[in-house]
Amino acid sequence: MRVTILAVGRLRTGPEKHLIDDYLTRFDRTGRALGLGPVQVVEVEDKKGGGKQAEGVLILKSIPHRATVVALDERGSVMPSPKFAQMLARHRDDGAGDLVCVIGGADGLAQEVLNRATAKLSFGQMVWPHMLARVMLSEQLYRAASILSGSPYHRV
Numbered sequence: 001m002r003v004t005i006l007a008v009g010r011l012r013t014g015p016e017k018h019l020i021d022d023y024l025t026r027f028d029r030t031g032r033a034l035g036l037g038p039v040q041v042v043e044v045e046d047k048k049g050g051g052k053q054a055e056g057v058l059i060l061k062s063i064p065h066r067a068t069v070v071a072l073d074e075r076g077s078v079m080p081s082p083k084f085a086q087m088l089a090r091h092r093d094d095g096a097g098d099l100v101c102v103i104g105g106a107d108g109l110a111q112e113v114l115n116r117a118t119a120k121l122s123f124g125q126m127v128w129p130h131m132l133a134r135v136m137l138s139e140q141l142y143r144a145a146s147i148l149s150g151s152p153y154h155r156v
Helices: 015-032 051-062 081-093 111-116 130-149
Strands: 002-008 039-044 068-077 098-103 119-121
Touching: 002 051, 002 130, 015 039, 015 130, 039 051, 051 111, 068 111, 081 098, 081 130, 098 130
Parallel strands: 002 039, 002 098, 068 098, 068 119
Antiparallel strands: none
């Protein structure tokens, strides 16, 4: 199952990019044997300043037709890492060819994007900058692959 992180905004060079690259490289290595990956990052940016509605149009255009969509949203479900890993495995086992994790911009995600999502996931009640949300999602993808592979990376 191919995995895409679809995010609003451009990630510049810096510590966040280094962390994301490291976690996604680890995910690709661990996930390959599990039928997970490769992972890619797709960035969209509304240069006309149309807000979350305009971003939503760009996001929806970037999602493959039959993809399973997980929206990161502050009102989404908070789930422990093992449950996230099980969700990935379930989608893979159900034959999903593409899993797209969507991270919105400063104003969140358009309702149309939330409606397209199979699941809505939250990293807690606090609001996180979208660049840190990318780092956290990248780490959780790697952690999920580690859990599924039986690696000691995730300790309970």
